[in-house]
Amino acid sequence: MAQPRYARPVTGARTAAIDEGLRSHMSKVYGTMSIGMVITALASWAISGLAVTSDPSGASAQIGADTYLTSFGYAIYGSPLKWLIMFAPLLFVFGFSAGINRMSAATAQTVFYAFAAVMGVSISSIFLIFTGFSIVQTFLVTAASFAALSLWGYTTKKDISGWGSFLIMGVVGLIIGSIVNIFLQSEAIMFAISALGVLIFAGLTAYDTQNIKNTYIAHASHGDQEWLGKAAIMGALNLYLDFINLFMFLLQFMGAARE
Template sequence: MAEYDTLRTGTVGARAAQIDQGLRAYMNKVYGLMSVAMVITGAAAWAIAGLAVTGDAASGVVQIGAGEYLTSFGAALYTSPLKWVVMFLPLVFVFGLSAMINRLSPAAAQLAFYAYAVAMGVSLSSIFLVFTGASIATTFLVTAIAFLGLSLYGYTTKRDLGPIGTFLIMGVIGLLVASLVNMFFNIDGLSSVISFLGVLIFAGLTAYDTQQIKGQYLAFAHQGDAGGEAWIGRSAVMGALNLYLDFINMFMFLLQFLGNRD
């Protein structure tokens, strides 16, 4: 009997160690995918902004500041009806990816995620026309530090963040509605309120989503390997997408407070 108990304890311990190792590898994959997507978005935004703005008055078509002009490409991107496509394409893209994720192979899901990161980069390129490069870099650093702390909290806390998450998701819907209203009616002071609430909401979602990602893997691991590598690949992409969105939104809302305008 003692030998059986020892064997059973050893088996359980080995299984727990295996799950812990798998969780670490899974979370590394999630953060790795997110990091690559962030690099793609930043590179795309910087490259598009470089093509859209020129200091040469002869080749510029619209003056946007002292010694700065939009090129014909920039004018088409930011002042023509194409701006609405650029603005809303990432939103359409993310809904499409979320709806189709279970029908995609892990490789296709990863490729779609990176394509979405490019679309987001094009959409965010306009920040280089509004804010100084130094303030963008500073805000990015502040966001990265906050994100790491919040995600670490979500990963390590024993507190169930589920009830908070439900409230925060409702807050995101409210932010979207308020942003659309402000876009068309430009209500005084509403932008500041939206930015303040946006920082709080996406800070909370960073911790919540991290806990959810961890919990989903643990539930999968304790159920066995049904679905195996395909589930892990697709789930890692969705986890990376959620954290990516938390980071991008927190960065954009913080930029409204910390960014210095050109």
């Protein structure tokens, strides 16, 4: 029996609809991630500004030639509270990932932005350690690298889904190594962790981008907009974490210390 003439146009229309939906989905992922990055940058900059002063009267500690920690700064960088601030983003991610299925897409987005603010507080000490120029320079290098890696992950025909388990094992190793080195304070271990961190999160950027794309294509026909909305938030979270970690590890190599 001859194939109906309308079969090919219908298939083409469906493919076009999926392609259009995918572009919209990826735009939402990158848009949500970008807003999170802005929130993190503003929170980090604002907190670091409140933490230091050039007035030695009433200061808690001196950290530079003419720079002193305020009582607020000492509380978040010098007291036991610093451990809570340091590990809060990790706890936040675990809680968010476990609870997102019980949230609406709107709630999940709000929680993601709250997490971005917490992350900003957690990494705010970089403004006390490194010069502003080197931070901006590293950010621009990270942004260019991230864009190239994410574009490759989106466009490549190669299936890189097999990378996932190895990269996640690498992340676990980085976390354990970083915790151990808090007590050892070894520059050699820090160098090795930073080098591996750059490689691992470069790989995760490409892997996560392809995974976001494939997940959308696999579920687009279901038409569950609420699920797809939350999938976009989780995709934004994964890429956000890839960017932040890539930036922080590159900063160990490119960051110039304040005098």
